[in-house]
Amino acid sequence: MAGIYIHIPFCKQKCHYCDFYKETTVNHKKTFLQALDIEISIQAGFLADEEIHTVYLGGGTPSVLQMSELENLMTHLRQTFRLSPDAEKTIEVNPDDISLDYLQGLKQIGFNRLSMGIQSFDPAILRFLYRRHNAEQAEMAVLLAQQAGFSNLSVDFIYGIPGLSEEVWMDTLQRLIQLNPEHISAYHLGIEPDTQFGRLKSQGKLKEIDEELSLKHYRLLREMLGNAGYQHYEISNFCKPGFESKHNSGYWNNSRYLGLGPSAHSFNGLERFWNVRNLHQYMEQIQQGILPNESETLSPGDRFNEYLMTHLRTARGVELSYLQEHFSSDVLQELMKTVNRLLSSGQLSLENEHIRISPEHWIISDSLISDLFIL
Numbered sequence: 001m002a003g004i005y006i007h008i009p010f011c012k013q014k015c016h017y018c019d020f021y022k023e024t025t026v027n028h029k030k031t032f033l034q035a036l037d038i039e040i041s042i043q044a045g046f047l048a049d050e051e052i053h054t055v056y057l058g059g060g061t062p063s064v065l066q067m068s069e070l071e072n073l074m075t076h077l078r079q080t081f082r083l084s085p086d087a088e089k090t091i092e093v094n095p096d097d098i099s100l101d102y103l104q105g106l107k108q109i110g111f112n113r114l115s116m117g118i119q120s121f122d123p124a125i126l127r128f129l130y131r132r133h134n135a136e137q138a139e140m141a142v143l144l145a146q147q148a149g150f151s152n153l154s155v156d157f158i159y160g161i162p163g164l165s166e167e168v169w170m171d172t173l174q175r176l177i178q179l180n181p182e183h184i185s186a187y188h189l190g191i192e193p194d195t196q197f198g199r200l201k202s203q204g205k206l207k208e209i210d211e212e213l214s215l216k217h218y219r220l221l222r223e224m225l226g227n228a229g230y231q232h233y234e235i236s237n238f239c240k241p242g243f244e245s246k247h248n249s250g251y252w253n254n255s256r257y258l259g260l261g262p263s264a265h266s267f268n269g270l271e272r273f274w275n276v277r278n279l280h281q282y283m284e285q286i287q288q289g290i291l292p293n294e295s296e297t298l299s300p301g302d303r304f305n306e307y308l309m310t311h312l313r314t315a316r317g318v319e320l321s322y323l324q325e326h327f328s329s330d331v332l333q334e335l336m337k338t339v340n341r342l343l344s345s346g347q348l349s350l351e352n353e354h355i356r357i358s359p360e361h362w363i364i365s366d367s368l369i370s371d372l373f374i375l
């Protein structure tokens, strides 16, 4: 199930936690879109033999693009790749960019899934994160998306934020549940060095949240969303039945994908490619007909470890049949020695040929998973 990811590298301002590649000026938007068109043409063969089941426009902020720009982009994709008629086509939007007209336009040009970055409904937390919108704008944006007929809406939230009390997190979750989106991504705040939070942390001005409180946030999240009918299908993802993100599931299922735009990653089944994280270098190289990427071939050990890392934090878990098909019996034997030890201590379960970690422990599963790496 192949997919295409397109990175639109523009944001009106930089949120303090964000590590994605972006520029805060749109001065080069037109030249970027021309370069993106060239890259689409150069990469026409990357997934040529496969039908494309998912398209995902992320960033940055794709909703800084005008409707005509998005329409041209989608037309070019359809002309170049074999898009499945029922492909999941997602676009990320920021609550303060959109109007009913804009949302209806997105539907008309073929988007059938919206992903909206909201992060919190608490004014102080929104200011701390340096988001551009307020809680009311965010709620209104969800209602507008529903009014425009989007019946597959995903919203992003962050927990594990220093200063986020249990009460405020509970209130945020209650408001979120009332809005009834089909899909919720909830991420624990990670403080990355090259962000405003990373700089504050290195100066001793920001302390990460206490581990116990962060666990309480996670438990509250699972409990409240579970009671509201959401399935916890991956460490950071919850959905109403049948609304898993097909695009992200592709990443977890080792499907092939093509990434377009600066910093975008691609995978052809054996090798990974990543485009340069610099808009100017990206545009210059593309204009000379050069793909601005580097690549690495994954060793069997890398593929094995990645498979464990991604699958042990999903409800599906690790499939023994997949391991048998793709890795040697020596590797499997070695793995099963550790698995058996962890089964007897109750940290893993083995049912219907699937090895799993129970969802309550996904958030503290790092060391458990690295114990299983054997190559």
Ligand code: SF4
Residues within 6 Å of the ligand: 010, 011, 012, 013, 014, 015, 018, 019, 020, 022, 059, 060, 061, 094, 117
């Ligand atoms: S979180 Fe989204 S809107 Fe904020 S800087 Fe990052 S990409 Fe831009």
